[in-house]
Amino acid sequence: MKTIEAHPAPPVASPRVAAENRQHWAVVGGGMLGLALAHELTKRGKRVTVLEASPELGGLASPWELHDEETGRDVTWDRHYHVTLLSDTRLRQLLAEIGLAEDLQWVETKTGFYSGGKMHSMSSTLEFLTFPPLRLFEKFRLGMTIFGASKIRNWRRLEQIPVTDWLRKWSGRGAFEKVWLPLLKAKLGDAHTRVSAAFIWAHISRMYAARRTGHKKEMFGYVRGGYPRILQTLAETLEENGVDILTDAAVAEASAKPAGGVAVRLADGSSLDFDQVAFTTPSPVIARAVPGMSEEERTRHFGVEYLGIVCASLLLRKPITDYYVTNITDGWVPLTAVIEMTTIVDPDELGGRYLVYLPKYCPADDRLFDRTDDELREEWLAALEKMHPHFSRDDVVAMRFSRVRSVMALPTIRYSERLPSVATGVPGVWAVNSAQILKGNLNVNETIQVADEALAGPLAAALV
Ligand SMILES: Cc1cc2nc3c(=O)[nH]c(=O)nc-3n(C[C@H](O)[C@H](O)[C@H](O)COP(=O)(O)OP(=O)(O)OC[C@H]3O[C@@H](n4cnc5c(N)ncnc54)[C@H](O)[C@@H]3O)c2cc1C
Missing domain, CATH: 3.50.50.60 (FAD/NAD(P)-binding domain)
Structure with a gap:
């Protein structure tokens, strides 16, 4: 170069x-x-x-160094979290062409939900059926929405409908207000009112395709070395x-x-x-x-309206949970999700540390971009401590913030x-x-x- x-x-x-x-x-x-x-x-x-x-x-996929304050060593990994799905056939073809196909590691992952001040596992049908925030018929409607969306081929029709209208109609008020709306707000902020139903359809289709290929299991992969x-x-x-x-x-x-x-x-x-x-x-x-x-x-x-991101990378002495992603429905948490990369990536690749990302997506002109690292560090670690009483900021050996204003073009109406x-x-x-x-x-x-x-x-x- x-x-x-x-x-x-x-x-x-x-x-x-x-x-x-x-x-x-x-x-x-x-x-x-x-x-x-x-x-x-x-x-x-x-x-x-x-x-x-x-x-x-x-x-967006570029690497950066995290300086381990305890050992004085630098750990290099992606600036933003990345996983590959079994269904990512085009990327896998490229990896094969450059000789990296054999280095893909596949790991079965778990998904968590932080809802009503508690962590819930949402990694199997049984766990979904026992998910406390929703009543049985709300779960049924939510499940049918996801299943129905996975069958839709004519996405252009969805592009004309606000995602909020579409989800409220198919999932009903309860599931919409308890699950979909908080998730939309966490991911899109105020822009959730301008985004079309094609957005949620694309998400569901990707996850469905991954599970189809993965024999119903949530398998995520990464190339050794990231x-x-x-x-x-x-x-x-x-x-x-x-x-x-x-x-x-x-x-x-x-x-x-x-x-x-x-x-x-x-x-x-x-x-x-x-x-x-x-x-x-x-x-x-x-x-x-x-x-x-x-x-x-x-x-x-x-x-073209862009969604931006402020994303913190944390190196920890110990893991927080065994969920790759923790979705968050409680509005007081200032994060879109918690991503525990070392539920997939071998900690040996990271000097024996545990890598966690704290993403907060926001519009490109959001005032979040003006906040200092010190302010965000204090607020986000306090939130993590409140979510997980066993977690302490004393376990953090490195924390670094990435800010990008133009990440993703919003699929607006x-x-x-x-x-x-x-x-x-x-x-x-x-x-x-x-x-x-x-x-x-x-x-x-x-x-x-x-x-x-x-x-x-x-x-x-x-x-x-
Ligand atoms: C938080 C986060 C998590 C993600 N997770 C995943 C995941 O799990 N799996 C997955 O597959 N994908 C994931 N992605 C998406 C993935 O990172 C993107 O799809 C991909 O990196 C986009 O590549 P790009 O080349 O289109 O854009 P970019 O990566 O934005 O590249 C554009 C390039 O143009 C350069 N540039 C800008 N202006 C100029 C100029 N004037 N002259 C020359 N160069 C210029 C920039 O410096 C940049 O390098 C994630 C992204 C983010 C932000």
């Missing part, structure tokens, strides 16, 4: 590349989507340069295939050249020329960087009708980002499929 110096010369083509005179693509953004797209383009014989704004690859290893192996594969990967290379502008091709100006003032440029960044970044777009296109990109198109009005400039996900929620499998669908669809004509 290369770091851009002050004013670098454009990447020099190797004699082999120059002789072949291959079409040269820039992929803007070195997250999983950009890297998967680059990989696919090399398979189609293209010369590719990845331009990533950050010092390292991975975007995303740091996936990203490193993917980058090595790309470089072996001739891809130039430039980090610290934020794209400021992309514009069509009069004689054909696209001129890219980086934030440091240097410029590079390409035949085609595919942006994989959040939509507002594309709208700002492509001045040749029409006003309508720009409005569409700026109109009639979202697909307002979606920006992959082809922009600027010849040779494409918008291939996760905002294109219509039939799923944000995950790496869907993300890679965005690249596949763009290559098979709008980009096909450009792959000459």
